Amino acid sequence: MIDSFLYAIAVMALGAVLLGAMLGFAAIKFRVEGDPLVEKIDSILPQTQCGQCGFPGCKPYAEAIANGTADINQCPPGGDENIHKLAELLGKEYKPLSEEHGVEKPKQVAIIDEKICIGCTLCIQACPVDAIIGAAKQMHTIAEDLCTGCELCIPPCPVECISMVTVGETLDTWKWQKPNAPARVIPIFAAATQSEAA
Numbered sequence: 001m002i003d004s005f006l007y008a009i010a011v012m013a014l015g016a017v018l019l020g021a022m023l024g025f026a027a028i029k030f031r032v033e034g035d036p037l038v039e040k041i042d043s044i045l046p047q048t049q050c051g052q053c054g055f056p057g058c059k060p061y062a063e064a065i066a067n068g069t070a071d072i073n074q075c076p077p078g079g080d081e082n083i084h085k086l087a088e089l090l091g092k093e094y095k096p097l098s099e100e101h102g103v104e105k106p107k108q109v110a111i112i113d114e115k116i117c118i119g120c121t122l123c124i125q126a127c128p129v130d131a132i133i134g135a136a137k138q139m140h141t142i143a144e145d146l147c148t149g150c151e152l153c154i155p156p157c158p159v160e161c162i163s164m165v166t167v168g169e170t171l172d173t174w175k176w177q178k179p180n181a182p183a184r185v186i187p188i189f190a191a192a193t194q195s196e197a198a
Contacts, residue, residue, distance in 0.1 A: 038066045044085045048077040049128035050150030052102045057128065071095065076102035077149070108149035108164040114139045116161035123153035123162060 042062035053074040055061040064070035065086065072086040073095040080097065087094045097104055110131070112123075119137040131147040134140030154162050 035063075035066060038062050040089060041065050041086065044078070044082055044089065045075060046077045046082065046148070048148035048150045050077060050148070050152060051128075052076050052150075054101065065090070071098065073098045074101045076104055079104035105149075107167040108151075109144045109147040109167055110142050110149070110151070110153055110162050111165050112140050112142055113161040113163070114141065116159050118159055118161075120158060122156035122158065126152045126156045128152060 038059070039062075042059050045058040045062060047058050049057040051057070053061045053070070053076075055064060055070070061070060061075065065072060072090065072092060073083050075082055076097060083097065084094055086092070112132075117134075117139050119134060119139060121134065121136050121140075123140060124132045124134060128150060129146055129148055131143045132140050132153060133143055149164065149167075151164060154164070
């Protein structure tokens with residue numbers, strides 16, 4: 001009697017250990033990092049980290065859109081194209097870009113006039129993507145492939161040696177332009193019928 005009782009307790013304990021191990025493995029294997037909706041929204045945003053949307057970067061803006069505290073039309077660098085993508089993803093109605101957050105501009109990069117730069121490092125501190133290379137009291141330069149064109153480096157520069165230059169279209173940056181209005185297509189049969197009637 002006591003042996004069968006101990007045997008039942010041992011079987012239950014072993015079952016509990018195995019079940020706990022399986023649940024622990026499943027929790028690690030199938031863990032979801034963050035909110036998948038926030039990740040999808042963030043992948044649509046341009047990653048300029050410029051703060052024009054009213055948030056310190058693209059990820060906080062994506063979180064605000066996901067929880068309903070921000071609208072989909074607050075990102076000037078993403079422009080009209082991103083607003084359409086966000087509206088489609090979230091099943092919301094399209095809205096034009098909010099004027100209070102800025103206007104859509106072509107892609108730009110910062111350029112430093114190296115003759116004027118005094119090496120104050122204020123632009124380096126302002127750059128959210130570490131696209132400015134230089135050291136204190138040394139000339140600075142821009143890593144153009146990292147620069148997002150956020151313009152955050154311009155206000156702190158005491159000698160105004162930073163300017164923005166529009167990036168020309170390349171094979172990597174070219175995008176198909178959507179037509180403004182769909183063309184009216186008249187079927188051949190209908191056109192033939194109209195000409196016979198005349």
